[in-house]
Amino acid sequence: MRIQEIMGILREYFLLALLALIVLGIIIFIGYFIVYRKLFKGKKGIPINKLFFGGLFIGYIIMVIGVTFLNRGPSFQGGMNLSLFSTYKEAWHNFSIRHWQFVILNIIMFVPFGILFPLLHSRFQRAIWAIGAALLFTISIESIQLVTAYGNFVLDDLFNNLLGAIIGYGIIIGLITLKSKGIIHSVKYFTPLFLVVISFVSIFTYYHFKEFGNLSIVPLYKANMSEAKITVDKDLNDNGTEVSIYKAPSYTKTAADEFVVDFFEKKNVDSSNMDVIYYQHEGVYWIREGSSHNIWFNFLDGSYSYSDFSYFDEDIELKDVDEEILLENLIQLGIHIPQDASFQKNDTGSYEWIVDKKLIENQLIDGNLGVSYYNDDTVKVIDNQLITYEKVRDVQIKSEQEAYKEILEGNFQHYSENKMIESIHIHRVELTYRLDSKGYYQPVYAFYSTVNGIEHIILIPAM
Structure with a gap:
């Protein structure tokens, strides 16, 4: 989620909270000054500080309810995730802003x-009251989300929310103690804040200095293998070996902009009024004047998807064509397909080239490129996942047997309701590659298997 989107959500529910406080203020004014003071001749005053902080607290609660319920519809399945720190593991393995936002914003909230x-109230300055109330509030949110299908019950959300409340409690009690007893007695209350900040700084610093990125194929939790029956069709090699690791042609935002502008020029499309939305690893480019054009561009490896939405126009239809004509169209766009790429027709007017780990000196070409050709003799859809990687260096990888042991221990991704594996039949295994979070193409073992009666590829990091 981009900063603009977060600020938009906060602005929306801040206005809602402000409106609710204005209504509440009017009710309190009528109740106190007209009913209590005038009609009942009451003499007690209202402490201004309690009224002020009470109003802030009510406004805050309304904003939290807005963000956790009103900001989403009942589109969840009412699931539960009781695996502690699973969101931290997911954020680490993917290492994307979106995943870390989810963790950090749940703390800050x-x-x-x-x-x-x-x-x-002074009574609420005792830790048991403040932290207990926070725990009750976050449990209520998670439980209502579960029952209403406005969200899932996630144990990590409880942990992060409670951690945020502890940090906030430490800050305010620390400031109160600082005023009354001095800095020495107040330092301990700021410890939760310091520890959390140091922890996140350490995580991001360690990631920055590690050579390669993280792989999203690493599981968040182990599969239950206690009753699994495992069979293998081939003998697995028990010798480790050295293979090459590669780097994708990563792009900066500026370089991606230049690529897209050049691409549109080759398509004779005016990009002067181009709209761009940036994400951490992607840019979304729109031309909305006349016939709409769109490119989703991946900064990590330079892959992209292009669409010319004139294919929705009347009388525009998919059309079959020879490979030579397609190649001529692609060459005009600066796209060159290796001569020995596998070419296939997927459907009327829909074609694809596939290159399977082709080595040319220190380069590895891998992936596929799909196009759709139309009866106005133009290519209107391109999905270019055909990437040329540059060799970085050779690395030592684990053996097939060592990777197989990972499977026996349940260290692989498999999504099922109870995480229970009943049977695995491994047909074959091959060494392939996956892009990591820093744009490196890392070696991965792919076990082509049947898991619980369903065809499945089990991916195990080879490094």
């Missing part, structure tokens, strides 16, 4: 709770 709740 409850910091105001920890700050504001102790200010409502």
